[in-house]
Amino acid sequence: MNIGIPKEIKTNENRVSCTPAGVRHLVSSGHHVVVERGAGEGSGFDDNQYRRSGAVIGESPGVVWNNDLIVKVKEPILPEFQFFREGQILFTYLHLASAPELARHLVNSKTTGIAYETVEHGGQLPLLSPMSEVAGKMSIIMGGFYLDKHQGGEGKLLGSLPGVLPGKVVILGGGSAGVNAAKAAAGLGAQVTIMDINQERLRELDNLLPPQVNTLYSNEQHLEEMLLDADLVIGAVLVTGAKAPKLLSRAMLQKMKPGAVLVDISIDQGGCFETSRPTTHENPVFIEEGIVHYCVANMPAAYPRSSTEALTGATLPYIKRIADLGFEGALVMVPGLSGGLNTWSGHVTHKEVAISLGLPFHENPFI
Numbered sequence: 580m581n582i583g584i585p586k587e588i589k590t591n592e593n594r595v596s597c598t599p600a601g602v603r604h605l606v607s608s609g610h611h612v613v614v615e616r617g618a619g620e621g622s623g624f625d626d627n628q629y630r631r632s633g634a635v636i637g638e639s640p641g642v643v644w645n646n647d648l649i650v651k652v653k654e655p656i657l658p659e660f661q662f663f664r665e666g667q668i669l670f671t672y673l674h675l676a677s678a679p680e681l682a683r684h685l686v687n688s689k690t691t692g693i694a695y696e697t698v699e700h701g702g703q704l705p706l707l708s709p710m711s712e713v714a715g716k717m718s719i720i721m722g723g724f725y726l727d728k729h730q731g732g733e734g735k736l737l738g739s740l741p742g743v744l745p746g747k748v749v750i751l752g753g754g755s756a757g758v759n760a761a762k763a764a765a766g767l768g769a770q771v772t773i774m775d776i777n778q779e780r781l782r783e784l785d786n787l788l789p790p791q792v793n794t795l796y797s798n799e800q801h802l803e804e805m806l807l808d809a810d811l812v813i814g815a816v817l818v819t820g821a822k823a824p825k826l827l828s829r830a831m832l833q834k835m836k837p838g839a840v841l842v843d844i845s846i847d848q849g850g851c852f853e854t855s856r857p858t859t860h861e862n863p864v865f866i867e868e869g870i871v872h873y874c875v876a877n878m879p880a881a882y883p884r885s886s887t888e889a890l891t892g893a894t895l896p897y898i899k900r901i902a903d904l905g906f907e908g909a910l911v912m913v914p915g916l917s918g919g920l921n922t923w924s925g926h927v928t929h930k931e932v933a934i935s936l937g938l939p940f941h942e943n944p945f946i
């Protein structure tokens with residue numbers, strides 16, 4: 580199959596969808612790979628490394644997008660919509676529930692859109708997890724940084740000091756992002772509470788996490804109580820394919836400590852705090868009701884080397900199977916991949932995505 584790897588053009592996005600080692604694996608399996616000039620630079624991979632792996636370097640986005648299977652990192656943005664066409668397979672993060680314009684273009688062009696974040700296997704989201712793991716760890720680094728008084732924070736260190744109590748971290752959602760945030764916060768010595776609505780998951784977390792991490796069933800009353808003295812709140816909930824539920828209202832913020840910090844990891848699904856709006860790495864925070872909000876929708880872009888390697892490790896087996904079998908064959912043969920089909924032949928084929936967008940749902944024919 581002819582595979583195109585475009586350079587990511589979203590603000591400050593430095594990841595690339597495949598490492599040179601991954602390209603080598605695809606080329607040695609008989610596939611033709613075109614990598615856009617400079618696509619790997621932000622992650623520390625130059626064009627010569629891709630050439631040595633057997634790729635052709637594409638001089639322009641048009642050349643790269645003119646292939647059968649386009650593998651990306653982030654959801655396409657406006658300048659990329661012109662390249663969509665019938666018969667093309669787009670394999671990337673799509674987050675369509677919060678991107679109606681992108682969904683409209685994919686549907687109108689009859690592009691086959693397979694979203695990393697809705698591929699499901701064994702009750703897990705194997706293509707979302709690597710980036711959630713990065714974002715979870717990073718949320719504590721960023722949260723701790725913005726608690727700095729000079730950054731608008733309350734001036735509280737997350738770790739304990741002799742004779743001084745540690746910072747309090749509340750994490751909403753105990754999935755891949757949440758558990759990594761909890762481990763990072765506990766590693767600093769913070770007092771951590773992780774909240775989820777899945778009782779079975781809470782039981783697993785209780786066994787898995789260090790003793791200073793408490794688990795708590797997530798409901799409005801528990802959340803209100805926890806927020807009163809929280810220093811850092813991490814939003815890491817997910818209902819697959821759907822817009823994130825709004826768990827923290829403006830009224831709740833008013834009861835929090837001024838200078839506390841919120842990190843809304845779920846912002847790529849619309850955000851789980853009422854006052855969240857997407858920000859960028861250039862301008863990552865804003866203050867509402869005296870509370871610092873960090874709402875960067877592509878957090879792992881800050882650590883592109885680690886993120887690109889982690890992403891390729893997860894996606895490569897799926898890319899290879901799509902290229903080997905064609906998307907119809909792969910959707911039928913590869914467990915969980917069919918859950919990734921979001922748009923096909925002019926239809927929205929993922930139920931939660933269709934509901935979130937208010938568009939008609941068309942049954943996925945490959946399940």
Ligand SMILES: NC(=O)c1ccc[n+]([C@@H]2O[C@H](COP(=O)([O-])OP(=O)(O)OC[C@H]3O[C@@H](n4cnc5c(N)ncnc54)[C@H](O)[C@@H]3O)[C@@H](O)[C@H]2O)c1
Pocket residue numbers: 696704707708710711712714751752753754755756757774775776777780797815816817818823824826843844845846847848875876877878879
């Ligand atoms: N901003 C970024 O750069 C970035 C990067 C990676 C992932 N993400 C996002 O992070 C979010 C979390 O991803 P994940 O892989 O950890 O998901 P996950 O599915 O592994 O975990 C989500 C958890 O949220 C829980 N949950 C659902 N509704 C809840 C509620 N009302 N209250 C409490 N818990 C609830 C679920 O039970 C589940 O345990 C997703 O929206 C994902 O897209 C963002």
